[in-house]
Amino acid sequence: MKESGRKQGALSPCAACKLLRRRCAHDCVFAPYFPADEPQKFASVHKVFGASNVNKMLQELPEHQRSDAVSSIVYEANARVRDPVYGCVGAISSLQQQIDSLQTQLAIAQAEVVHMRMQQYGSSSNPGTVDMVVDQANVGESLWSC
């Protein structure tokens, strides 16, 4: 994605400079990440964070981290535009609820496995012959000595 903002030539301003109505300098910090053909991408970021703040945030990062930072900033901005009250914190809350639910289901399934193992042991050791009882007793020892 980097440098894609320059695809249309050096004279074409990036989406950020177009929106801000300013000259897009050759070292514009936005240009590599906000190409002119994706105006909405910068519009959300500008509305939520403000161009000046995003400029500062990007300038404070080394270049190799800026692309990831822009992706997360765009994600956050879009989430806030969609949900002005909770933004992407709404997604965090929903994911945490999913985790709680999965942990409960997992605990139930694991408890069932333990219960069935005990049941299986109990039912398979029903004495049919004296030999079977002795065998089962040995198996029981190895199971519980783990």
Place this chain on the structure above:
Amino acid sequence: MKESGRKQGALSPCAACKLLRRRCAHDCVFAPYFPADEPQKFASVHKVFGASNVNKMLQELPEHQRSDAVSSIVYEANARVRDPVYGCVGAISSLQQQIDSLQTQLAIAQAEVVHMRMQQYGSSSNPGTVDMVVDQANVGESLWSC
């Protein structure tokens, strides 16, 4: 929390107006949520979103939703200050990984339950008589024909 910014009297500016060095009007949109005794709370929000953007975001919401909006904005701002590259999108990514892991563990546990049920049934119907052998054959068919 609402109106807590006014606890120290009408003349004491809220944390936002203090940082912005402006008069804190009686209808200041920040005052109910950014009390003077929690300056860091507004500082992070101002650094990440900018006072002007947060002002607009709050003005666009009905009053009963502003407290939740401020909580989520403060959460996002603090996450971005802690992790300037991923912000709270880092938390989303981590929660999604946890969900993937829990779903895998749950599938394994549930498969084990199914496997043990089949085993349990098989072992409990170990042929002692000819009748039992016939039963097994019938059950086998009904299980595998699903």
